[in-house]
Amino acid sequence: xxxxxxxxxxxxxxxxxxxxxxxxxxxxxxxxxxxxxxxxxxxxxxxxxxxxxxxxxxxxxxxxxxxxxxxxxxxxxxxxxxxxxxxxxxxxxxxxxxxxxxxxxxxxxxxxxxxxxxxxxxxxxxxxxxxxxxxxxxxxxxxxxxxxxxxxxxxxxxxxxxxxxxxxxxxxxxxxxxxxxxxxxxxxxxxxxxxxxxxxxxxxx
Numbered sequence: 001x002x003x004x005x006x007x008x009x010x011x012x013x014x015x016x017x018x019x020x021x022x023x024x025x026x027x028x029x030x031x032x033x034x035x036x037x038x039x040x041x042x043x044x045x046x047x048x049x050x051x052x053x054x055x056x057x058x059x060x061x062x063x064x065x066x067x068x069x070x071x072x073x074x075x076x077x078x079x080x081x082x083x084x085x086x087x088x089x090x091x092x093x094x095x096x097x098x099x100x101x102x103x104x105x106x107x108x109x110x111x112x113x114x115x116x117x118x119x120x121x122x123x124x125x126x127x128x129x130x131x132x133x134x135x136x137x138x139x140x141x142x143x144x145x146x147x148x149x150x151x152x153x154x155x156x157x158x159x160x161x162x163x164x165x166x167x168x169x170x171x172x173x174x175x176x177x178x179x180x181x182x183x184x185x186x187x188x189x190x191x192x193x194x195x196x197x198x199x200x201x202x203x204x205x
Contacts, residue, residue: 047079138166
């Protein structure tokens with residue numbers, strides 16, 4: 001009786017995300033050249049691109065090549081160990097790319113189980129600069145690729161200053177207290193002087 005063929009072993013993959021930054025003056029043709037190179041590398045090494053997003057032009061965490069802005073592009077993909085090294089090697093060779101960073105998201109993924117939405121992997125041009133606070137910008141901040149938002153003042157802090165300024169003002173109020181008692185001290189001294197004068201008059205009489 002023939003036995004059923006054993007299922008081939010699963011070749012487990014990993015999920016990665018890569019953010020790369022293009023020069024701020026890159027045109028649409030240059031941006032498309034980079035994303036097409038990335039897609040080609042992922043496909044050639046048996047990877048699967050699951051998300052592609054153009055975050056637009058944003059402020060950099062620090063100037064790069066005398067520029068304070070750049071175009072951020074986000075890639076999420078599934079692949080094997082050699083994919084990341086090859087993708088980053090290609091990005092490094094492109095003049096349009098000034099920075100990139102890759103992060104491992106998940107291990108042990110079966111590529112056959114993936115379902116990719118075609119709209120999620122389309123590259124759309126963003127003509128206007130985006131300044132809004134959103135999840136994409138926060139993600140870039142967490143990787144050190146965008147500036148941090150200014151920290152809010154500590155909760156409970158008084159408006160218009162406080163802290164050391166208020167603490168320094170407190171002793172001044174305490175120093176004023178003896179001054180308020182000065183009239184009483186002067187009155188006591190006056191009464192003492194008058195009493196001494198009366199005693200002197202008695203002795204003379």
